[in-house]
Amino acid sequence: MTKREVEVLLLLADGESNRSLARQLNIAERTVRAHVTSLMRKLGARSRVEAALMVYNHRNALTAEAA
Numbered sequence: 001m002t003k004r005e006v007e008v009l010l011l012l013a014d015g016e017s018n019r020s021l022a023r024q025l026n027i028a029e030r031t032v033r034a035h036v037t038s039l040m041r042k043l044g045a046r047s048r049v050e051a052a053l054m055v056y057n058h059r060n061a062l063t064a065e066a067a
Contacts, residue, residue: 001039001042004025004035005035005038005039005042006062007025008021008025008032008035008036008039009039009051009055009062010055010059010062010063011024011025012036012039012048012051012052012055013051013052013055013056013059015052018032018033018036036048039051
């Protein structure tokens, strides 16, 4: 995962919408959708909720990776 994908994933796990993610990261909403699609494929997640649960279980490692 790229650093930006990790940032998107951590915010996604907090329940943020794509629009909110885009505003916080100062990127286009379309770019957020592309990151989310890529993350879902890489994680093998079938939904945003499933991806969020994966983050919940591994948040410390992801936070360290994003830093």
